[in-house]
Amino acid sequence: MPAISFQGVTKVYQGGQGPFRALDGVSFDIAEGEFFGLLGPNGAGKTTLISILAGLARATEGRVTVMGHDVVSDFAQARHALGIVPQELVFDPFFSVRETLRIQSGYFGVRHNDDWIDEVLAGLGLADKANANMRQLSGGMKRRVLVAQALVHRPPVIVLDEPTAGVDVELRQTLWQFVARLNQQGHTVLLTTHYLEEAEALCGRIAMLKRGQIVALDRTSNLLHAAGGSMLRFKTDDALPPALQARARVTGRIAQVSARDAADVEAVLAQLRAAGVRVEDLEIGRADLEDVFLAIMQGTATPAPAPRQEVPA
Structure with missing residues (x-):
């Protein structure tokens, strides 16, 4: 099943x-x-x-x-x-972290759940926030509580x-x-x-x-x-030639160009040299x-x- x-x-x-x-x-x-x-x-x-x-x-x-x-x-x-962690930050501003998890346990009919709640809080780095009001938490801490809510009924x-x-x-x-x-x-x-x-x-x-x-x-x-194939990754401040631009993925100064085999790698490097593209930190790895x-x-x-x-x- x-x-x-x-x-x-x-x-x-x-x-x-x-x-x-x-x-x-x-x-x-x-x-x-x-x-x-x-x-x-x-x-x-x-x-x-x-x-x-x-x-x-x-x-x-x-x-x-x-x-x-x-x-x-x-x-x-x-x-x-199911235990579901949603994308959106949804929380009740009137309860502490521990109270929130106890209430969530009650939705599933789970009583006397504090031992597991303590384990979840410790596992998610929330132990020192157990008695803090949800309004006092940062966005990252609120997301940790969402994860804890999804796990509280095991x-x-x-x-x-x-x-x-x-x-x-x-x-x-x-x-x-x-x-x-x-x-x-x-x-x-x-x-x-x-x-x-x-x-x-x-x-x-x-x-x-x-x-x-x-x-x-x-x-x-x-x-x-x-x-x-392989992937060439390098840094450059220069514009890539049009033939490479069409097959490259560029993020800021970092460019990544796919290559089918060793001959294709050499062809890419030759195009970069011919276009006068200055390359730093060149790496060749797998996709x-x-x-x-x-x-x-x-x-x-x-x-x-x-x-x-x-x-x-």
Whole structure:
């Protein structure tokens, strides 16, 4: 039995300009104990899919289950099996951190939960803020409390929707250490993030959404292997020649250019020399998940979605 199953999920919104298909026949399973990544550009349908999973929206077609419980017909059991960390900072300004977690425990009928609350607070670096009012916390600390609220009833499935957006490095490290430990203990984790280095480091399998459809679904290692080739990374203050500009990814002074093989690497370097481009800190490495993601979204690479039955046991 998969921890999460999406079966032909379609969501159509009725708007002033006619129907808009936010999701179009999305189907995949996430096995128990997996650390699974769901990636896609803004507007791809990730939040819609998670809203359906959480019971906040209803699919136009298809079925979603959590630990075998249908999110519509068996909502209570499905919701009890989920712990969801939303993108938005939502908090009650009238309670302390500990009171907030006790109230959240009560929503799920969990009593005498202080031992686990203490463990969650310690794991997320919130122990010294336990009695602080929520209004007194910084944005990063409030996000830690959101994570704690999602975990307070010990759900077998944890959904992290952009959990590290706009937070500091310390929180990211603390969060991932704690969540990785929960995953090692058997919890299933579904992560959406725009920090692709996090997905590459943490997720065993990844699905990529584009315009409401799955365009890639495979093990992370397979996606990276399929990219092949090399990536030249260097710093420069000069403009790249047009032929390279079309295939480069430039962030400030850092340029990255893909190369198929050793001959292509030499050709790129020759073009840079011929154009008089001054290069600093040149590195040659393999493509990372960001390179794979951009290639798939831009249509220059199209890994075939993995069959549904290829789900880790």
